[in-house]
Amino acid sequence: MAKVTSLNVNGKKLAVDVDSTVSLLAVLRNDLDLTGSKYGCGEGQCGACTILLDGVATRSCITQVGRAAGKQITTIEGLDRDGKLHPLQEAFIKADAMQCAYCTSGMIMSASALLSKNPKPNREEIVTGMNGNICRCGTYQRIVDAIQIASGQATKEVTR
Amino acid sequence: MIEEQSLLDEIESERYELFESPNYNFHFARRDFIKAFGLGIVFIVPAARAPAQQRGQGESGRGGNERLPNDIDAWIHINEDGGVNVFTGKVEVGQNTRTTLSQSVADELHVPIDSVHLVMGDTDLTPFDMGTFGSRSTPTMAPQLRKAAAAAREMLIAMAAEQLQVEPKALRIVDARFLNHDKSKTLTLAEVAKGRKLVKVIPDDIAITQPKDWTIAGTPAAKIDAKNYVTGKHRYTSDIKREGMLYGKVVRPATFNATLVSVDAKAAEAMPGVKVVTDGTFIGVVAPDQQAATKAANAIAIDWKSPGQPTNAELFDLLRKPATGQKGGRGEGGGGGSRPQGSITDGLAAADKKLEQTYTVAYIAHAPLEPRAAVAEWNGDKLTVWTGSQRPFGVKSELVEAFHIPEDKVRVIVPDTGSGYGGKHTGECAVEAARLAKAAGKPVKLVWTREEEFTWAYFRPAGVIDIRSGVKNDGTITAWEFHNYNSGASGIQIKYDIPNNDIRFHPSNSPLRQGSYRGLAATANHFARESHIDELAHAVNMDPLEFRLKNIKDDRLRDVLQAAAKSFGWGKAKPERGHGFGIACGFEKGGYIASCAEIAIEPPSDKEEKTNKRVRVIRVVEAFECGAVVNPLHLRNQIEGAITMAIGGALFESIQFENGKILNPHFASYRVPRFNDSPQIEALLVDRKDIPSAGAGETPIVGLAPAVANAIFNATGVRLRALPLVGKGLTVS
Numbered sequence: 001m002a003k004v005t006s007l008n009v010n011g012k013k014l015a016v017d018v019d020s021t022v023s024l025l026a027v028l029r030n031d032l033d034l035t036g037s038k039y040g041c042g043e044g045q046c047g048a049c050t051i052l053l054d055g056v057a058t059r060s061c062i063t064q065v066g067r068a069a070g071k072q073i074t075t076i077e078g079l080d081r082d083g084k085l086h087p088l089q090e091a092f093i094k095a096d097a098m099q100c101a102y103c104t105s106g107m108i109m110s111a112s113a114l115l116s117k118n119p120k121p122n123r124e125e126i127v128t129g130m131n132g133n134i135c136r137c138g139t140y141q142r143i144v145d146a147i148q149i150a151s152g153q154a155t156k157e158v159t160r
Numbered sequence: 161m162i163e164e165q166s167l168l169d170e171i172e173s174e175r176y177e178l179f180e181s182p183n184y185n186f187h188f189a190r191r192d193f194i195k196a197f198g199l200g201i202v203f204i205v206p207a208a209r210a211p212a213q214q215r216g217q218g219e220s221g222r223g224g225n226e227r228l229p230n231d232i233d234a235w236i237h238i239n240e241d242g243g244v245n246v247f248t249g250k251v252e253v254g255q256n257t258r259t260t261l262s263q264s265v266a267d268e269l270h271v272p273i274d275s276v277h278l279v280m281g282d283t284d285l286t287p288f289d290m291g292t293f294g295s296r297s298t299p300t301m302a303p304q305l306r307k308a309a310a311a312a313r314e315m316l317i318a319m320a321a322e323q324l325q326v327e328p329k330a331l332r333i334v335d336a337r338f339l340n341h342d343k344s345k346t347l348t349l350a351e352v353a354k355g356r357k358l359v360k361v362i363p364d365d366i367a368i369t370q371p372k373d374w375t376i377a378g379t380p381a382a383k384i385d386a387k388n389y390v391t392g393k394h395r396y397t398s399d400i401k402r403e404g405m406l407y408g409k410v411v412r413p414a415t416f417n418a419t420l421v422s423v424d425a426k427a428a429e430a431m432p433g434v435k436v437v438t439d440g441t442f443i444g445v446v447a448p449d450q451q452a453a454t455k456a457a458n459a460i461a462i463d464w465k466s467p468g469q470p471t472n473a474e475l476f477d478l479l480r481k482p483a484t485g486q487k488g489g490r491g492e493g494g495g496g497g498s499r500p501q502g503s504i505t506d507g508l509a510a511a512d513k514k515l516e517q518t519y520t521v522a523y524i525a526h527a528p529l530e531p532r533a534a535v536a537e538w539n540g541d542k543l544t545v546w547t548g549s550q551r552p553f554g555v556k557s558e559l560v561e562a563f564h565i566p567e568d569k570v571r572v573i574v575p576d577t578g579s580g581y582g583g584k585h586t587g588e589c590a591v592e593a594a595r596l597a598k599a600a601g602k603p604v605k606l607v608w609t610r611e612e613e614f615t616w617a618y619f620r621p622a623g624v625i626d627i628r629s630g631v632k633n634d635g636t637i638t639a640w641e642f643h644n645y646n647s648g649a650s651g652i653q654i655k656y657d658i659p660n661n662d663i664r665f666h667p668s669n670s671p672l673r674q675g676s677y678r679g680l681a682a683t684a685n686h687f688a689r690e691s692h693i694d695e696l697a698h699a700v701n702m703d704p705l706e707f708r709l710k711n712i713k714d715d716r717l718r719d720v721l722q723a724a725a726k727s728f729g730w731g732k733a734k735p736e737r738g739h740g741f742g743i744a745c746g747f748e749k750g751g752y753i754a755s756c757a758e759i760a761i762e763p764p765s766d767k768e769e770k771t772n773k774r775v776r777v778i779r780v781v782e783a784f785e786c787g788a789v790v791n792p793l794h795l796r797n798q799i800e801g802a803i804t805m806a807i808g809g810a811l812f813e814s815i816q817f818e819n820g821k822i823l824n825p826h827f828a829s830y831r832v833p834r835f836n837d838s839p840q841i842e843a844l845l846v847d848r849k850d851i852p853s854a855g856a857g858e859t860p861i862v863g864l865a866p867a868v869a870n871a872i873f874n875a876t877g878v879r880l881r882a883l884p885l886v887g888k889g890l891t892v893s
Contacts, residue, residue: 019451022451026450029399030450033401035392035395035398035399035401036392037392038398038578039531040529040531040610041610041826042609042610043610043828045827045828046529046827076390077391077392077393079391080391085390085391089387089390089391092386093382093383093386093387093390096382096383096386096793096794096797098254098386098389099254099255099256099797100253100254100577100578100579101386102254102528102529102578102579103529104392105392126835127835127838128836130835131834131835131836133835134529136527136579136581136805137254137579137801137805138800138802138804138805138833139804140804140833140838141800141841142797142800143835
């Protein structure tokens with residue numbers, strides 16, 4: 001079985017030794033101890049495991065690690081810079097866009113991919129873009145608010 | 161308030177949520193605390209309900225009795241750095257109780273909120289707690305912690321006064337500093353705690369700050385550790401890694417109630433690093449990594465014998481049969497039904513219109529996004545388990561029982577958890593992980609798959625509700641007979657003033673494993689009641705709001721109804737074509753709620769059958785009154801979340817089962833609300849600073865389903881009486 005021996009994660013080249021068919025999520029969490037990406041369903045249905053692969057939002061639970069080799073992998077741990085939070089991270093706090101927060105990493109990663117394609121999405125575009133991510137606590141409207149805040153669109157609507 | 165309290169006590173006896181206290185009672189000794197915490201000052205909070213003579217009142221802490229009260233709710237440790245560590249058996253599952261309890265302590269102790277650190281749900285470090293359920297943290301734990309903090313504040317002022325050689329009354333505490341009137345003499349909390357070795361029992365009669373004087377509580381303090389979540393740093397149970405840890409996997413029976421005929425694990429055992437564990441009906445594997453564990457589990461050939469079991473189609477007939485055997489509960493009327501009042505016969509005789517209807521609710525799944533998980537580690541004969549649970553001490557008891565080991569050899573630690581909604585009261589995953597770890601001789605992590613969580617956890621009870629009623633043409637309800645089969649007694653009481661009523665709960669033998677759920681049966685009972693009330697209003701051609709107000713005297717319920725209706729614009733405008741308005745109200749666990757919903761009938765999405773229509777909830781206004789608001793930000797968030805979660809159970813969530821199997825154990829087949837199901841929500845907070853705070857994690861869920869059912873009727877003239885209302889979409893006739 002083909003092996004994967006290194007991965008580019010959050011700007012660093014990291015050594016691994018895994019079969020190429022193992023899920024990227026398992027490698028990130030178990031081999032690299034990057035546990036910010038979560039297991040929610042293992043079937044690509046909930047989005048808790050979302051990471052960026054060359055900037056594209058990807059469900060790491062149904063992505064074989066072999067497909068990620070040689071690409072730039074960005075996880076939630078790679079968003080803040082020198083201790084300074086990413087605007088989306090700030091905005092999620094500001095909008096109180098979480099409860100148990102188990103979905104939060106995946107939400108922020110999906111949102112970051114959305115904003116890189118569409119820097120000023122309206123609420124409808126956010127709903128469409130984020131619909132693959134489940135927040136069982138039901139903080140959807142706050143997450144929409146957070147994405148609008150992060151994209152510089154804070155309006156009165158956001159003040160709850 | 162006395163009446164309120166007795167009602168609350170009654171509601172607490174919901175059968176699916178009641179758990180007995182353990183029959184042991186540890187003795188705490190002062191030296192144990194000093195050993196555990198080191199220097200500083202520990203304040204012991206005797207349990208709210210412990211008899212007075214047990215509370216050790218009047219003990220000074222210096223030269224006091226060695227023995228401390230048996231029943232303790234919490235303790236607070238002021239360490240040498242002036243940090244305030246609060247120890248409570250409650251857990252954080254997304255309801256933000258870590259933040260709101262911290263606010264209460266900071267408020268009372270006059271320290272900044274960030275100097276308060278809560279240690280929660282650790283059976284070695286925190287006092288016994290029944291569990292985090294029933295919306296009890298805010299009404300019971302918060303006042304207890306406030307008492308402790310208030311007593312601590314006064315005792316600390318006395319100590320500071322002694323150090324500064326002033327009268328205690330000359331000092332006050334502001335932002336963790338003791339000051340005299342002209343600030344010429346000051347001391348920090350750290351300077352008072354330094355070098356101390358004190359354990360003090362707080363007096364019981366201490367006064368706590370009233371809501372009108374709160375400064376930190378009552379404000380929208382942000383989630384206390386939000387930064388840890390947005391950066392992915394927080395370690396949930398499933399993120400914990402221990403030295404030498406292996407990965408576990410349990411092999412599940414082919415169906416519920418299956419018996420084991422034979423096992424062939426040779427192929428699995430031959431895999432490198434794999435160990436197979438069989439113990440009675442338990443079959444599991446451990447392996448160096450998750451993939452190997454799954455592969456090994458799949459390689460075990462097992463022959464199961466399964467009995468024939470019921471399907472969805474038979475469910476409601478089954479539930480009408482009375483419970484038999486041990487599963488049966490407490491018999492007719494048990495667990496919260498009320499004594500009948502007046503006579504149903506007389507009430508119906510006095511009515512101009514009579515109505516008899518049946519309502520049903522399906523089993524639904526909690527589907528917490530973090531499935532059950534546990535990491536178990538044995539050190540010699542001591543077992544430590546990290547697990548996401550709402551009942552750390554309940555899980556501990558399960559482990560004690562499963563492994564026949566003494567209480568002091570088990571520690572359960574609950575990291576802040578990826579939600580529960582009443583679905584994580586049990587410790588099956590902890591027991592499984594511990595069994596595997598015992599066999600492996602190494603720490604083992606076990607994380608249930610989504611399919612396991614959907615299948616082997618428990619469900620919100622399904623139920624059948626029959627209502628018979630009578631109403632006069634002037635809108636006065638004269639008779640109310642209500643029978644709930646299986647779903648439960650929570651929220652079964654009426655706030656309508658009906659002279660003749662008979663309200664009963666009938667336990668059944670549930671074909672599926674069932675248990676607690678956010679709001680429990682209050683959702684089913686409110687759905688049936690508030691749908692039926694709507695039907696009565698239409699029967700006498702009255703506006704549903706006007707009809708409710710005519711039959712409700714309770715001012716708190718009237719207030720929320722009027723607040724929601726006003727903000728929604730009830731009666732002001734007619735819904736546009738294809739839209740409908742609905743209203744519902746209720747009371748549960750000390751909270752009063754009114755919900756107004758606007759729905760739209762739309763073309764089917766890919767989730768509805770092509771010939772059906774989609775019902776979308778587009779706007780909800782919900783007014784909620786739960787006494788004094790502790791944190792308006794998180795309260796709004798809870799209300800919004802409860803409404804969103806309620807949309808699933810109202811419109812489309814339903815567990816499908818056949819012959820001991822769950823047919824839809826995946827998010828692809830069990831639909832939960834997503835972004836595009838989420839309406840515009842306006843949460844109206846009715847802040848009653850004159851009323852003690854009630855919990856708020858549950859009750860905001862109960863009003864949505866009936867408001868939506870009533871709105872569908874308003875839009876279409878079709879009365880739907882089964883939850884979910886439109887599982888496959890709205891059938892168009």
